[in-house]
Amino acid sequence: MEEFRKKLKTRLNLCISYCCMALFLNFILNRLTAHTSDFSRGMTMGILISTELSSVFLIFYYSTVLKNEEKLKQMYIKSKDERNLAIARETTRTGALISVYALAIAIIISGFYSMTISITLFFVLMASTLINVAVKLYYSKKM
Numbered sequence: 001m002e003e004f005r006k007k008l009k010t011r012l013n014l015c016i017s018y019c020c021m022a023l024f025l026n027f028i029l030n031r032l033t034a035h036t037s038d039f040s041r042g043m044t045m046g047i048l049i050s051t052e053l054s055s056v057f058l059i060f061y062y063s064t065v066l067k068n069e070e071k072l073k074q075m076y077i078k079s080k081d082e083r084n085l086a087i088a089r090e091t092t093r094t095g096a097l098i099s100v101y102a103l104a105i106a107i108i109i110s111g112f113y114s115m116t117i118s119i120t121l122f123f124v125l126m127a128s129t130l131i132n133v134a135v136k137l138y139y140s141k142k143m
Contacts, residue, residue, distance in 0.1 A: 029044055
């Protein structure tokens with residue numbers, strides 16, 4: 001249980017660090033994107049703010065769990081439950097496969113309208129495939 005508590009404290013510290021860095025990142029991005037389109041600035045700030053809000057939520061959640069021993073035990077049991085782990089594994093595997101096929105279809109369809117979008121999606125597909133292969137190699141050596 002102590003190892004799980006340390007893991008939660010590490011997650012909490014990472015969230016706190018991200019929140020502190022996000023303020024600095026927000027300032028830098030406002031300066032760097034001052035001359036870009038409103039759409040680009042809006043997307044960048046939207047992603048930054050949504051990740052910051054997620055981190056703030058996790059900070060409160062982890063703090064609450066670390067203060068309450070009963071909630072900590074429930075979270076530990078939930079995280080180690082074989083059924084939940086199997087569901088997460090299958091969800092990840094199926095989701096990755098669906099994403100790859102959806103990207104492949106999007107590449108074909110976008111090729112009829114814009115070569116730039118098609119090539120961009122192709123590189124996204126290649127990056128996604130390389131990440132999946134790298135993760136699979138990592139876990140095949142680790143386990």
